[in-house]
Amino acid sequence: MHYYKPVGPVPDKPLRARALTALLAITLLGLVACASSPEEEAIAQQPQVMYADAKRSLDNGNYRGAIQKLERLETRYPFGEFAQQARLDLIHAYHKAGDRDSALDAAEKFIRESPRHPNVDYAYYMKGVIEYRETENILTRTLRIETGGRPPSGMERAFASFSQFLLRFPDSEYAADAHQRMLRIRNRLAEYEFRVAEYYLERRAYVAAIGRARYILENYQQSTFTPAALKLMVSAYRELGMEESANQTEAVLRASYPDHSSS
Template sequence: MKIIAPILLAGALAACSGNDGPDIAADAGEQQMYEEAQRYLNNSNYDLAVRSLQLLESRYPFGKYAEQSQLEIIYAHYGAYEHEAAVEAADRFIRLHPQHPNVDYAYYMKGLAAYSGGQDIFARFLPTDDTKRDTSQAKEAFAEFAQLVSRFPASPYAADARARMVHLRNLLARNEINVANYYFRRGAYLAAANRGRYVVEHFQHTPAVADGLAVMAQGYILLGMNDLAQDAIDVLVLNYPDHPSLNRDGEFESSYTLEGAQRSLINKATFGLFDPPEPPQFDSREQYEG
């Protein structure tokens, strides 16, 4: 009895795990298995679609649906929020079929999976500011889309990839401004100014350039580098005369100075212990990104 019980328990567990798998007969043919996998995909049942496609490939590795199944499993992983698995599946397809007529799709899905890699199932429904998240996935996605556009400029996915690259570039530029704002809060004025300059030099034609110039101006003012500050202000006035940091006369309104010109009476009376002046925070997205 002691020996039979574990066997019965193992059989019950196997039966339960079998019920969770795809509903495919053991003697199902290749076409039948492929159609069943398509049914799961059409119903957005991506977990079962992944298992069905994996089973199809294992049974018929050289069948007529083998390559198509390898492509569709990329999408199935992506739909199941298994982004790393989607990238691995895409890499595998590219490695096995570099000359396949649809290999551009694998590159495209790599970009999509990389971009969504830091998100979970709730991220699509809850308001989040992607510019304040870790940007490693965004950089990877940009590189993947750039590779697609470079290798397959006539691909049907190239236009969407280019549009996503524009969005990602704007996101990366705005992230630099967010970091500069953080440095202002920490009193690291040189680091903040350098972030602003980086945006101006490396993310031209993005909406964040306006704030990049304002960051440079404010940072250099706080560092006492008035000539550099004025250079940044002149460019800001010339290109973005309606920036929130400029007054009606086109003068830069520095709300935060080392001399404490904007300090409150309480702050002055307590020698800076209470009610310190708020450091500058630049974010003109509503004005320039609409």
């Protein structure tokens, strides 16, 4: 049996090849058509028929129904090839149904039980996608700034998951998408730190403001908030009367980002 992995511009949905869909449909129709009533129940419990039924629910967006059918298939045929495909599909189905914990558990279970599976990269990738969904929900709102606080943990977990995925599978078909998601997360993490730095600057806590801005330079150097962080540091140094540090930071700002001014 061939395993089909997600494809397309947003590769977090496992799509099967049309040939597999057609084959399963033909098998289902042919078997049922030839079966007598007592035989139909036995046929309906065959793994390929159970999988075709679950896949139909999944493709139609009936994620809860698909979950029930996939779980039933996995329980009845835990060692078959269709069960492995069902485990991959369960990751996606739980995710689309909004069941974050079950989706993560399913991904981690697949990685743990099938570490050498040819599609294990999908499970690693989906760990990041699942956390990223939580991050996206956060990004639609204004980040709440807490003094001394850290960014929402979902952001950091998603970033770490995608980092692990890219380290293990740099040539995966999902690598480009994971990289783009990491860039967006990095900018949001930098934004969070910058807003905290601004919070401290407005309250004249200049040392704390410099510390948060420096954190951006050390950890998110390529983010879009790097020049703003440098500019904020210049202002904070001047408020502290540290003219030499202010001038040095301003020189870095002008050399690296000539379009930005600290004035």
